[in-house]
Amino acid sequence: MTQKVPKELGGVPTPLVEDEDKALIADGAGGYYWGNQVASVPNVEAVDVSFDNTVGIPNNPTESQAAIEEVYKRIPASKVVKLCSNSGGHSATSEGVAFIREDGLGFRMGDNYFHTFADNAIWKQSWGFKDGTESFDRPMPFPIFEFGTKVHDISLGYHGLMIVTGTEDKPRSKILVSGAYQGTPAFVSDLTQVYEADDNSVGKRVKKIWSMNFSSIYVSSGYLLENGELYLTGSRANYQLGNGEAINNAYRTDYARADFGVLGVVGQKVTNFVTTSLNAYAEVTTDDNVYKLCAWGYNHIGQLGLGFVNSKAGSGDGNNSVKTPTYCRSPTDSGGGAHPDGGFIVSSVGGPFKKILATMNTAYTTCVAVLSANGDLYYAGNSLGGGSDTSQFIKIDSNVADFAMCGGSTGSVIWCKVDGSVKGGGYNVYGCLGTGNDTDIPLTTATTIYPAGGINGSPVVECFGPFGSPSSQFVLRTANGRVYTAGNNVIGTGLIAANSNVFIPVKLMEPIREKGIYMCLGGLFSVYYIGESGTLYAAGNNDRAQLGYSPNEFTTALTPVPVRTDPGHWISGRWDFLNT
Secondary structure, X not given: OOOOOOHHHOOOOOOOOOOOOOOOXXXXXXXXXXXXXXXXXXXXXXXXXXXXXXXXXXXXXXXXXXXXXXXXXXXXXXXXXXXXXXXOOOOOOOOEEEEXXXXXXXXXXXXXXXXXXXXXXXXXXXXXXXXXXXXXXXOEEOOOOOOOXXXXXXXXXXXXXXXXXXXXXXXXXXXXXXEEOOXXXXXXXXXXXXXXXXXXXXXXXXXXXXXXXXXXXXXXXXXXXXXXXXEEEEOEOOOOOOOOOOEOOOOOOOOEEOOOHXXXXXXXXXXXXXXXXXXXXXXXXXXXXXXXXXXXXXXXXXXXXXXXXXXXXXXXXXXXXXXXXXXXXXXXXXXXXXXXXXXEEOEEEOOOOOEEEEXXXXXXXXEEEEEOOOOOEEXXXXXXXXXXXXXXXXXXXXXXXEEEEEOOOOOEEEXXXXXXXXXXXXXXXXXXXXXXXXXXEOHHHOEEEEOOOOEOOEOEXXXXXXXXXXXXEEEEEEOOOOEEEEEOOOOOOOOOOOOEEEEEEOOOOOOOOOOOOOOOOOOOOEEEEEOOOOOEEEEXXXXXXXXXXXXXXXXXXXXXXXXXXXXXXXOOOOHXXXXX
């Protein structure tokens, strides 16, 4: 058994130690290490987990506690609570991340080539340097100076950024954008307001924002109000704005409301949505009990899940697209009633869909997966890992607790069940499914990766993956706060070794509980984690300062490092969590 080290000797909550005869008495959030200076602690051998800006702790109980507290005092008391909404976003020209602290401040770091991060100077694409002289090597707050304003949500897309702000008396009341094709003409280098609630009613507050994160010339973004109104902007080449409008090579410069009246249901409202480059999917309801799935846009392989390929009489104009929102179909009863064209409407009964995700390759071939309230997992479109594409949503499992997707042309899906087991299927690039090999597994014949009970006796409760990126990697979190990852580690994304075809522990030096982990690929190969203390960690590629360090210091981090503001000072976390 791993031994606990007394607090007076520097003991902290202990993450997984591979050798159970050893105890870890170091903490990465505070950045200190003991090395082998533990002679006074019987039957315990330390593990060195130091980072670049660590502080040595004296081998003296009195002095050590004071030194540890001094290190933790360098960390602001405010936790990081949320990363940008589009986990898995990827762009070759905008590699960075944005996040929110619990004090309401929003921060950004990384490449700003398209003014994505609201800075007037264009950051050079190559190394994240501003005007060739100044490095964007540390988190910077968004330039929002209105007194009392807090940042509620951030969505980082391929060419742009969306932020939801508001004051205490009017929360979630404004949307600000920067970058390209965000409902404004051309590029916007300063944060620009595109929406403000006209009153303080709940119905006009912003429920969700989405800045499309797929690498494509066809970009889009949108926002959803609490009253169920959905507004979209960007490319409209294939009816992807949901308003019956299609114009090639012409982007909207404002947000258009998607037309759900065509469904012919009085009182129906939108409650969730996602977009890809050329498709869109939305959840609608009339009674807050049965939630139905709709789709529109490009449909050349049936990826909308409508039961047909391309367009249909009255629904398109022959360009392989569907003009307006249409109910998705399943060949089996999904609880939503019969579909007018046969089969059944894809529905979630008893509550909204738990998750809606899509991945797309360079040929605009989409695979979309949805998880219903009762734990049924469906997919439509591209048949990942082999087999035939499907124009209807096929049920692939039941009793599912969570799922994730990764990859573009080599997409995969992994999910955990209510019994803590893990299953997966799709393309097994870099061994991302963690099966011990790189053999592809069709989704329809998914394999069990971990049996009931999860990993090392702890159920798997959450799954994370870069669904909008060609990077193939998955992260699993267990109920006891451990984090495991498999797949691509070409330049370091939290693995301690090269690519791994089995799940191995991430060396994050504190336990991760409840919602205390979040995986986000701001660029092709960069991963971000939030620890239990609220400290933000980053690993992977740092060639454009997307980890919060200058590329002159290092260009990759094989294991997570705490994101800092200045040398020795980190962006977030609680030094006092030692005593909780």
